[in-house]
Amino acid sequence: MKALVYTNPNEMQLLDRPYPSLNQDEVIIKIDSVGICGSDMHAFHGHDPRRKPGLVLGHEFAGVVVETLSQAIPKGMRVTGNPLITCGVCEYCEQGRNNLCSNRTMVGMTRPGAFAEFMSIPAKTLITIPESLSMDAAALTEPAATAVHAINLSMRALHRPIQECNTLVIGGGAIGMLAALLLKHFGVINLTVSETNPLRRASIDQHVSCKTNDPITHSVTENTYDYVIDCVGTKLTRQSAFVAIKPGGVIMHVGLQDWASEIDMRKLT
Template sequence: MKSISCEQPGSLIHQNISIPPLKPGEVQIRIRQIGVCGTDLHAFAGNQAFFTYPRILGHEIAATVSQTNGSPFQPGDPVVVIPYLHCGKCSACQSGKTNCCSNLKVLGVHTDGAMQEYMSLSGDLLLACPQLSWEEMAMVEPLSVAAHAVKRAGIQTGDEVLVMGCGPIGLAIMVFAHLAGARVTALDTNRNRLQLAKDYFFAGTTIDAKQMESAPEKKTNFSSAFQVVFDATGNKQAMESGPYFAGHGGSFILVGLYKDQLCFHHPSIHAKELSLLCSRNATKADFLEVIKVLSQKKFPTEKYHTHDLPFDEVPERFSQLTDPSMQVIKAMITF
């Protein structure tokens, strides 16, 4: 079968590999559509944490069941894949936090992912989604990451929420924060992204970070203004500035991932009794919540999905997705 491997940073190549055999309890799936994640782009660029080469990328997966071996799924069933392979035995798994299993392996990161025609996976990792389109199904995983972060934050109706970063995860956080009853402010350096956040992703207010840098007095208007601050940038400077915007008794949730150390001014965060939280991946409950939101048409999918890339053209065109002039939000690989 066809596959695409990231052999080293900057290199994606076509390969023909064997279709994996089915083990008891497993389901063979035919990949139909894959969302391109920031994780994939960082892996391609060579700056992704928790990553080794070579690797078949892809963990935002829409598929159909091809064969089963002792599973209740039937051939032809449309399914979303939960791409987090957890052990079920560690303390995190035992407490229901399978998203941060101490032995976690994520498809497309720690083990091979969906840039291949077929995969064989445990039936426990599949969710039937007959009510969703391929496009919506391939969005479920990133939206679940956003939904999980919002759940971690414990947002109350009327909370003022700041989302730093208007990439695909940041925009999704805005929607789920809005659905939780928050008033949302978006911060970014990209004016086009800020306008998109305001027009379609429920940001009532926007902050241009570039203007704030050039006129520091504008920053004081937002000092300690928010009950909840989310970082969805993965940028060191932005992440270290997050506590500045959080109010006393507030929360700062790190959703973006930075490869190295971060530094916070302890007296400042201590004075605020700031809750500093990390949010990683998502749980099955988050996936089910997102499927419900998508089936109710509460998410602006048509504005989220901006680009398509045929599977056979991925090695030649993948680098285009990192070009700022392309204004990519969510690209989809189609089979």
């Protein structure tokens, strides 16, 4: 089969790769649509040491089951799924915190991903795609779930109804736009998306209809927002989030680019 392989920093090649093997409780999917995550781009540029050259990237996928060893997932089913594969038996999985699974593996990181004609994956990670949903839209399920989870988790800590919060989303990429769309769906009126790319700002204007600004030309105003969602995750955006947030406000850090960070501990108090 053909696969798009990350071969070196800033280099990918369309190569022949072996057809996936089928293990117990797994299925093989014929990939129809696949998204390009920001983490795929970081890997492509050589900025993610977890993703080594020789890897097939891609973890936002939709496709059709063509082979199966699972009774729950028949051939012909249209599926997408969770690229995080967990053991189900460790301490964290038993607590329901499977994102912390001690034995977790990841499609497009520790095993071949979806930038290929076919991919194998455990059946337990899959969900059925409704007939009303296109394959292209279904491939965005994982990033959409990321935005949903981030908002559901952080809004519990808000000191007022989310609809009344002056809210800032930092970053207008896929996660940022999905977060902004969800916030509008939840009834947030005072919503701003901060984004440097003018094409992304135009897309946000078209699809979200909220305020946008360019952080390069418009500095963040201190102590302005009740709720800040950082969908970029650099040192600069984390610092901007702390500047922007009001005392007692809530910051949700979704993006994770720079792993090291300095935060204003006094602001936390």
